[in-house]
Amino acid sequence: MKTFILTIAGGGSTYTPGIVKSLLMRKDQFKLEELRMYDIDAERQNKVAVIVKEVVKEMDPSLKLVLTTDPEEAFKDADFVFAQMRVGKYKMRELDEKIPLKYDVVGQETCGPGGMAYGLRTIFPMIELIDFVEKYAKKTCWIVNYSNPASIVAEAIRRLRPNSRIMNICDMPVGVMRNMAAILGVAREELTVDYFGLNHFGWFTKVYVNGEDKLPVLREHARVHGLLTEDMSKVDVQHSDPSWIKTYKNIKYLVDMFPEYIPNPYMQYYLLSDHIVANTNKERTRANEVMEGREKRLFDAVDQYLATGEMNKDAFYVGVHGLFIVDVAISLAFDLRKRFLVIVENKGAIKNLPDDAMVEIPAYITSNGPEPVRVGEIPTFYKGLIEQQLAAEKLLVDAALENSYEKALMAFTMNKTVKSAFQAKQILDDLIEANKEYWPELR
Template sequence: MHKFILTIAGGGSTYTPGIVKSLLAKKEEFPLKELRLYDNDGDRQEKVAIIVKEVVKEFAPELKVLTTTDPETAFSDAEFIFAQMRVGKNSMREQDEKIPLRYGVVGQETCGPGGLAYGLRTIYPMAELIDLVEKYANPKHWIVNYSNPAAVVAEAMKKLRPNARIINICDMPVATIRNMAAVIGEDRNKLVVDYFGLNHFGWFTKVTVDGVDRTDEIRKHAIKHGLLVEDMTKVDAQHSDPSWIKNWKNIQYMMEMFPDYIPNPYLQYYLLGDSIVEHTNVEHTRANEVMEGREKRIFDAVDEYNRTGEVDLSSFYTGVHGQFIVDVAMSLAYNLRKRFLVMVENKGAVMNLPEDAMVEIPAYITSDGPEPIRVGEIPTFYKALIEQQYAVEKLIVEAAIEHSYTKALMALTLSKTVPSAFKAKEILDELIKANKGYWPELN
């Protein structure tokens, strides 16, 4: 069986050990010849690599692991590239969250002004990554992209690198499917879902198991409890932190008002924004929770290893994040035509949305990429919300390409999370100062 060369771009991410565990759990079906970690922060990557190498030692000691900050070394002849870059790291994520909150506006890493700030930091580094991969990698490579904000990245790459061999994915729909499966006592892999929207901005319309429609069961539970079950730690440790418990609970309130479809949890930032702000501590946001939680666990484990030569790998769970990206890669590698929710250019799949919108819908994943499944027409309320959000994403991409302050201001003003153009301008001006050196210059 052919063995693959796979590179993780963003090897210094705290998600890397979990992704590697997921890869090695499928080592018989998806064997690797070489695993490479690539990051522009070599010091951070080397620390994370200590854990990665221990994972490899336990599960696949024969696998060659290479860490590098050199793109030619990283990508030469690589067949798969898992991209998970975080430009500005968690210190800039903290600014994305806290600056809008100071103005009474949702502070979140992928939604609202914070998401647009993150997008402006990520667009050109992602284009640069694509260029490096195309220069050095196997011509039939695939980039499987987890880098956020995925909707903005997908829209930008459609314009800047339209021929890139990239598939943009997000684990949030899969995590939601996992919770729905727990609600009805089924394996998540047995659920087949219908869904439409943009990334972090969509709705589940139907859920079947073995051909039987289970949507009403999930809907009734969600109206009463959100997508919480009694013990969330048994569902997935990754999404059972206190802030995530709130997120799953908030689905209840959206379902009480709009019961037809089951919302992606991130819709709370657009539909329940005032409540979200009211219950958020501007001094301690999700960025702080991550730095004090997952990030601290990784670097504490590195310190422990340096002291004792031992590390407890059980704390580095796999979860749906790692499993999903591996499943997508396998479907690409072996033409499995598995059905997943991914981001694709609409091209009529959702009949009454713009043709060029980067929608998130079901698709069969083949060796030639995704084959979207047609959704048909969607109702007015959802269509209007999606068109507004798509206009926001399109404007922020145009702002980056054209170096346009006005279009960036338009994007923030149009965001459903921002109450007025006055607020949008105040937030934008402060974000410009905070992102000096990261953003394209806006004139």
């Protein structure tokens, strides 16, 4: 049986135990010879590894587990790299969210000014990671990348490392499919969807179950309930936090006004920005919810284990985040041609968008990479929104590569969550101050 060396870059993430468990649940199909955790923060990674070691001991005790902060040790002869870096960690995410809110602009991790701040932190560390992989790993190695904000990161990679073997993916559409499946009373794997857009900026146009389009059924449900079931904790513990309940509920407003398609939930930040700001606690954002929730649960479980030897297995959760990245890797490894929503260079797939746009659409995942499904032309309303968002993302990457304050200001002004250039400048200047340690210099 073929075996693989796999490295998780960003090993100190609280998602890592769930990803490892997802991998080991599939060991009969995707056998690991060696699993490596790589992070620049050794202390945090060592804490997360306490849980990971228990998962490995329980599920595959023969598996070699390596913890390292050394790139050569991490990537030497690797077959796969799962990238999930968070540059600046939750301390910087909190600022990404709270600085825009100070000016009554959406504060969010990947959308609006906060997402652009995160993008400027992530572009060059991601390029560095690709270079490490290309230097040390097998020439056939695939990077499967979850690092956010995915559209901005993918655009930078397209320009700076166009030949890299990288699959840019996001679990948000898969999370929506999980909710859709629960509403329809079927398994997520039974759904086949059509979708177009950019990452965190797109629409479901068809949702097939056994060849029948269930979008009309889902649309009627969404108009009343959003994409929620009666008890979301039974669907996904992780996405039953108050902020996620609100996010999935807000879809009802969008579907009621624009019933043609079902939007990615993150479209709320662009199309309902005044409503989002008015209903946000500016002192306690999603970053605080995560730090006080998922992060605290995991690290409390580590402390409990070290003190008592007892492991709280409810401290982490195997959700679509872990399941999806493993599904993609298996399709790459064995040329399965499974159909997933991924981020690819457009190249005519969406006929009336630029060829060089990094779009999120269905593709068949082969051992040579994605084979995108052609979407055709999209209607004017969606095309116009996408082009505005795409322009903001491209200008931001320009700003990073050219060290251009003016291009950054253009990007912030162009973003639909921002109301004026005055507002864009205030937010940008505050974020420059907050990100001195991380951003390229803007002149």
